[in-house]
Amino acid sequence: MFRKILLCVELLGEEKIAAKVKYLKSTLGWSDAEVGIALSKDPSVLRRSKNMLQRRSEFLLSELGLEPAYIAHRPAILTYSLECRPRPRYYVVKFLKENGLLAHSHSYYTALLRTEKVFMEKYICPHMEAAPQLAEDYAAAC
Incomplete structure (x- = not known):
């Protein structure tokens, strides 16, 4: 530093x-x-x-x-670039919480810090059946 x-x-x-x-x-x-x-x-x-x-x-x-x-x-x-990371990830986390697919204790900041690969593995892939459009919407937002 x-x-x-x-x-x-x-x-x-x-x-x-x-x-x-x-x-x-x-x-x-x-x-x-x-x-x-x-x-x-x-x-x-x-x-x-x-x-x-x-x-x-x-x-x-x-x-x-x-x-x-x-x-x-x-x-x-x-x-971080708003369009590439914070905004799309915020909407994913918000969607998952609102639909009961993610515990409310999950931090937005934690989701933001994850690499793209880890974010997809933790927040998108586990919910492909419950929210099939989520991956496409996230990719479009990015």
């Missing part, structure tokens, strides 16, 4: 980092402590564009209803 932080400082500079921290606080509603937690876990968040951060924060806060503190402790959520 130390090398990643140094790289961000070198690439961005102090002024841009300060501006990005301010933007993270206003966009995600983070406190200074939450910004510190997020950046200590994944400093590459600083290198994300404001537009990208805005779109992800809207999805995570509004659509998923995640708390800012939850995101701060899991900043990797901010690094």
